[in-house]
Amino acid sequence: MDVVDVWTGGRANALQRALRLTNEAFAERLGTAVRTVAKWKENTESEPGSELQQALDTVLYQAPDPVKARFSLLLGTSEGEAAPADAGEGHAERDTAEAERRLSADPSIGAALDWVEREAGWSSGAARKEVLARLAALAPHELRDRRARRGRVDQHQLAEALTSYYAGALAGWGTYTARIEDTQSAITSVFTSSDWLDLRCPLTPDHDQLDLERMAPEYGAALDEFTTDQAIQRIAETLEEETRLVNASLYRLLDVDVRPGKLGGSFGMTEFVQYALTMDLLEGEMVDAIAEGRSTRPGHLPLRDHYLPDAAAVLNTRGRLCAGGPLALCAIARPARGRRPADYVLLVQERGGHVLNASRRLAPIPKSFHEPLIDQREDTQLGATLQREMEEELFGRDDVDNTVSPQRSADPMHPSRLSEPMRWLTENSENGQWAMECTGLGLNLVSGNYEFASLIVIHDEEFWQRFGGQVEANWESSKLQQFSSMDRELLTELSADVAWSNEGLFAFLQGLRRLSELDSPRVNAPAIEWEIQ
Template sequence: MNPAGGWTGRTATALQSALRLSQERFAERLGISARTVGSWHKKPDLRPQSDMQQVLDTALAQASDAERDRFGALTSDAPASASPAGASSEADERLDADPHIGAALEWLDRHAHWTPGTARRAVADRLARIDVQELHDRGTQRGWVSQRDVAAALTTYYGSQLDDHGLYTAQCGDLTMNTSVLTCADWLDLNCELRPPYDQFRVPSAQPEADLDLADHAFDRAVQRLAETLSMNTRLTDSPIYRLTSTDIREHQLRGTFGVSQFVHYALTADLLEGELVDAVAAGSTAMPLRDRYLPDLRSVLDVGERLCAGGVLALTAIARSADPYRGDADYLLLVQERSGNVLNAARRLAVIPKGFHQPLTDVRRDAQVGMTLRREMEEELFGRPDIDNTLGEMLAADPLHPTKLTEPMSWLMAQPGRLRMECTGFGLNLVSGNYEFASLIVIDDEEFWARYGGVVEANWESATLRQYSTTDDELVTELLGDVAWSNEGLFAMSQGLRRLAEIGGERVKLPAIEWEISQ
C-alpha cells in the first residue's frame, strides 16, 4: 500500500491524518522534529530523503487495518475537487458550497485531529459508494420498527429505574403505553404556565462546551451521516442550540441552566444514536458501540452537565370548536403530525405538533424560556412563517417575534389575555438519544379562532401529513394512542397533554382517563 513512486509531503500528511495525530504527536511517533512535519504541510510536493522514506514505510506497516484503509481513501487517485462518481450534481454542489456542510466538515477535521480538507475527502469518497436505493430500503425497514420495539430494546439495555427515576408508562383503559422517557414524580403533571415567573431557565454563559475527541468508529459514523445527508438531500443547518446543564423542575416551576452548543455537534454525535438503535433492533442485534461510548448507563443519562444534552419542546395543540350538525357536540380539535422522512429527528414517526429544538433565535438569554420556543414553533409549524425557519436561510430580523412581525392568527391570539394557554405538562430525558423533552399543552378556548383561521393552519415541510382528532371521539383517540408509529417523546407529550386537558376542558373532553406510573 506504500505510495507509488515513494513518499511526498502530501502522502506523509495523509498518513498523519489517517493516524489522527497532531503534528507534534506524529513527529514524536516517527522520531523526528515537528518542524519536519510542518515542512510537509507547507510543501506537499517535497520528497523526503531515503532514510525518511523508510521511517514512513515502517509507520504505515505498523498502522491498524482501519488506519491503512483511511490512508488508502485519502491517497486515492481522484483529486479532492473532483465530484464523487455517481453522486447527484445537487449533492456535489452542497459538498462544495453549502456553508452548513462546510461547518460540519470543519468540525469533523478539528475533533478528529485531521488536517483541513481531510473530512471533505472522506465524505466525498463515501458519497461515491452510497447506493441511494439501499438507503430508501433501510428507511422502509426502520419504519417497521415500532415505538414498542424501541422502548423494549432500551429497557433491556438500561434497565428501567435508577433511584427515584424510571421510565414513563401510561394506562388508558386496557391500553398500556410504555415509553423510553426517563422521568420522576416531580417532573410530571407540572401544570406550569409557560410565562414568567414560572418559566425561568437561565443561560449563565454562551461560551461553547469543551472539545471532545472522536474515536475511530464515531468518526466513521459521522462521515456516513454527512454522506447520507447529501445523498438524500436532507436539510442540515448549523445553528446554535441549547444544551441542558442543570435542572430544578417541579410543579408550577421550570428552573435550571442552559449552555450553548452547535447543531452539527449534536447531529454528528448524540443524534446518531437513534439510527444505530433502530438498525440494531431491525437486525436483531444488541451491538451499539456509539451508545456504549456516549450514553452507556442511566447515570450518564441523568448527568446532563457532563455531556451534550440537547433537546426540545413539543406540545399537544387543542383548539375549541363549536357544536356542528355533522360532527356533533362542541369539542377540542387535536392535531397530530406524521414526521417527514427528510428530518433528522423522529423521521416518519407520529408526534404532536408543534415540535422543535430548543434553541436561541437572536437573544440567547431571553430565548431560553421554553415558552419562547413554543411560540416560535407555532408561528413556523402551524402558521407558516418561513422567515423564522433557520433551515431555509439566515436569521436577519433583530426580534423575529416582535408583535409587528407576527402572523395574523398569532396576533389575534396575543391581542387579549386568555385566548392562548400554554403549559408544560411534563419533563423527561429521552433514552433514544439522551435529549431533554418538555411535553407541553397549547389550548385555544375561544371558538372564534377556528372559525376565523382554521383554513390557514398548515404544517410545514417537517410534516408528511397532519391529522385531526376530536376530544369527543374516545374510540379513535384511544386507537391513536395505541398506534406503534409514535415517537417516544410524542407519545409522552400526547398522554400528558390529554391528562391535563381532561382536568381543564370540561364537557368538551369525553375521553377515557389516562394514568401514569414510573416503571419499577
C-alpha cells in the first residue's frame, strides 16, 4: 500500500479518480467544500491543511484493495514513474468505466443525450450508444495536443479572425476597439454600436427594466447530420476530459432597447445543454482553424456558417439562441499603505481549465451566465445576478451556485442568509457607499453571446479594511490578481495583454473608462477612447 508523506492537490485528485467519485461525493467523504476539491484540480501543487491531510489519510487507509491499486497506478503515472506495460490500456478501461457511470448517473449528461435524441429524431438510447463508441475511439493524447495548440491562440488573433469573417457589416455596427493612451490599440470580437456604449446605467429597479417573455418563440431548425455529429463529439470529449457540465435554465436574449440610463428589452428561457452543444462549439472550431493555419473565411467553418453566418444573424437575437450575461470590473476603495496612495483595488481573475466559458483567459470578476436563481421574472435584473455572483465568486457562498447543488432555499438572497460582506453592502445601499452600473452592451462574435459590461464600485474604505481578507475567488478561477487604480503604467500594460477573453477585455476597458469619469483622486488610469471597427 502507498503511504503518502504529504498530500498535494495532484495526489488528492488521484485518490478521487481511484475512488471514482464526483467532486460532490469526494467533498462529502472528506467533510470539506466542493470548491476545495475543484481547486485541487487547478492547483495540483497546493497542500491541503492538516485536518484534510488526516482525512485523506483515513480515506486511503479505509479504501478497498482495488481502489488502492488504482491509486498506486495513478499516483505513479502522475508523478513521473514508469507505468506497467499495459497501463495505457488499463487507463482507457478506467476512463470508459467512469464515463459509463456518468452517462448513467449524471442528470446533466442525461439531459444532453435527451436533447440530442429529440432534436435529431433519434430513438431512445441511440445517443448514449454513439457517445460510448466515440469514447472508445478518442485518443487522450490528441485532446491534450489540441488543448495545447488552442492555448497558443491569443485574444488578438481570435478577434482579428472574427472581424475578418464578419467584414462588410451593417452600417453603424462593428467590433469594439479602443485606443489606450493614444499609443496602443486593443481590438475585440464584441459586436456593438455607439448607442450601446457608455450607458452609465445604474443597476437599480428604476433603470434595470429587462423583462421576461414567457411565451418566447422557438429558434433554429432541428439538428442535421453534421451538427448532430458535433454535439455527440462534444459530449464524448466532456466525459473524457472530466469537464464540469451542469444543465441549468438560462435566459436567452430576445429584444433589446438600451440607452444611457435605461436597460430595456426581453428574455426568453433556454437550457445550458442546448447552448453547450450548439453555439458554444463555434469558438473551438474557429480557434482550431487559426491554430492549424486553415482558412477562417466564410464557407470554411461549417458550424459557424450554419449557426451564425453573417452580421444579420448576429443581430437576429429573436431568431437564434443568444445566451450570455453580465460581467463587471470590481473596484474597491483602499486606504493608503506604505508607498501606495489611497486607491481602488481592481480584481481580475484567470479562469480555470474546467470551465466551458473563457477557459484559461483573463476576465473581470464577477462574470456569469445570466440565469434565474428562484424567481424567473425578478432575476432578469442584471443587478440581482451580479449581487448573487458576488456572493458566489467573491464571498464564498456555495449555496447560491447552481453548479454545485440544487437550489432548495425559498429565498437564498434573504438578508438573514447573506454573507457578512454582502450584508454590509445591502445595509449601505442607500447612502452612496457603493454602486453598480452597466457600462455597455455587445454581442460577442465568438459564440454570439450577449455581454453586459458593468462596473461595481465600493467607495468606502471601511469595506476593504473589514472584509478584504474574506474576498476569495471560487472554483471557476485558477488565480485572482489585484491591480491599483493609481498604477497608470501597469494598467496600460494590462489593457494590451493578449491573455484576456474578448468579453473580459471589453468589460475591463469600459469599466476603467467609466471609473476615470468619476473624477476621483483615487484613479490615475490610462486614457481610453473607443471606436467601432
